Amino acid sequence: MKQVYFDNAATTQLRDEVITSITETLSVYGNPSSTHSYGRTSKSILESCRKEIASHFNASASEIIFTSGGTEADNLILNSCVRDLGVKRIITSKIEHHAVLHTVTELQAKFEVHVDYVDIDENGMVDYLHLEKLLSDTSSKILVTLMHVNNEVGTLLDLKKTALLCKDYNALFHSDTVQSIGHYSLDFSEIPIDFAVAAAHKFHGPKGVGFAFIRKNSGIRPLIIGGEQERGLRAGTEPVYAITGLNEALKIAYNNLANERKYIEGIKSYFKERLVKEIPGVKFNGNCENFEHSTYTLLSVCLPIALDKAMMLLFQLDLKGIACSKGSACQSGSVGGSHVLSEILSEEDLQKPSIRFSFSSFNTRKEVDYVINVLKEFIEN
Structure with missing residues (x-):
């Protein structure tokens, strides 16, 4: 059976070079916190990776804190901002990743933080005028x-514009950059963002490792207690082999x-053209078909299929060897559907199946042709 992997927004295939770097580092078994030669060797590898990772963002090595991934990094930052930095009010949107939304809800209940949700349009784009209006109330931090x-419809935030707006009103700015690090160039010396996060498995690195960018002198305190690793901001012995894989993947x-961006844009454009040609009535959710306002790595597609038939679609695609997602991977087991699509789609379109196809440089046009043929056959039958 043919196998097609179009779920790269969930996780990506490891590059061969990354596997090699991880395998080689596994033989370096010293604890990087130990002071003997074995520990110093591990520590040297760890700090070399930290410095190289920071260089991609014009950041200081001390601003890179290794974590288990994006979710932990988000939790570290959000919790500490409220618990330690005096934040009394959070401005977010209703289409954030649950690593942010669920954490904000928890903070609201535990610390009585006031939460405002910025308006978004039917494409999932932030209303910057409303954001500025919300920021203009500076009565609390x-x-x-x-x-x-x-992560579901690919909508792009103007990161620099938002960061400058926050700076104008003396607000802290955190962005979940899990879907953009490794896919977009980000210069944190030019973008006055306070906090950002990354997960290695989104750019062909290993699962279970990522990092938080935390602007120096932020005042952030640890979420995980028990040691002075990671400059006192994240206790626990660092997985040097995984961090080496992260570093190699990010470098490549x-x-x-x-x-690779040009190649993936070509795959996405070809997929879009084939969908429009072969499946009349197909729609694209949000701005995902627009390269200016959405990432080049995914398409969120609303298919013209009756509800009773839609329930079998993902199952049938899987039987044909096609990996994709009905939303984010975190949502795939949810009976409630996508919270993102619920915010931006009409009631009519919510009754139709929406599938997220996400791409990498490992994909081919032949794979696109195969998926289109499978979809077309399923719809017509």
Whole structure:
């Protein structure tokens, strides 16, 4: 059976070079917190990775804190902003990743934080005038948390514009950049963002490792207690092998960014053209078909299928060897549907199946043709 992997927004295939770097580092078994030669060797690898990762963002090595991934990094930042930095008010949107939304809800209940949701349009784009209106009330300390690339429909936030707006009103700004790091160039010396996060498995690195960018002198305190690792901001012995894989994956991603972006844009454009041609009535959710306002790595597609038939669609695609998602991977087991699509789609379109197809440089046009043929056959039958 043919196998097609179009779920790269959920996780990505490890590059061979990343596997090699992880395998080689596994033999370096010293604890990086130990002072003997074995520990110093591990520590040297760890700090070399930290410095190289920071260089991609014009950041200081001390501003990179290794975590288990984006969710932990989001939790670290959001919790500490409220608990330690005096934030009394959070501005976010209703289409954020649950790592942010559920954490904000918890903080609201536990610390009585006031939460405002910025308006978004039918494409999932932030209303910057409304954001500025919300920011203009400076009676309490504010944290803005808005994701750079929406993980379900790909909508892009103007990161620099938002950061400057927050700076004008003396608000802290955190962005979940999990879907953009490794896919977009981000210069944190030019973008006055306070906090950002990354997960290695979104750019062909290993699962279970990521990092938080935390602007120096932020005052953030640890979420995980028990040691002074990660400059006192994240206790626990660092997985040096995984961090080495993260570093290798990020280096390759940025060294090949222009070429791979052009290639993936071609895959996405071809998929879009084939869908429009072969499946009359197909719709694209949000701005995902627009390269200016959405990421080049995914398409969220609303298919013209009756509700009774829609329930079998993902199952049938899986039987044909096609991996994709009805929303984010975090939502796939949810009976409530996508909270993102619920905010931006009409009631009519919510009754139809929406599928997220997400791409990488490992995909081909032949795979697109195969998926289109399977979809067309399913719809016509």
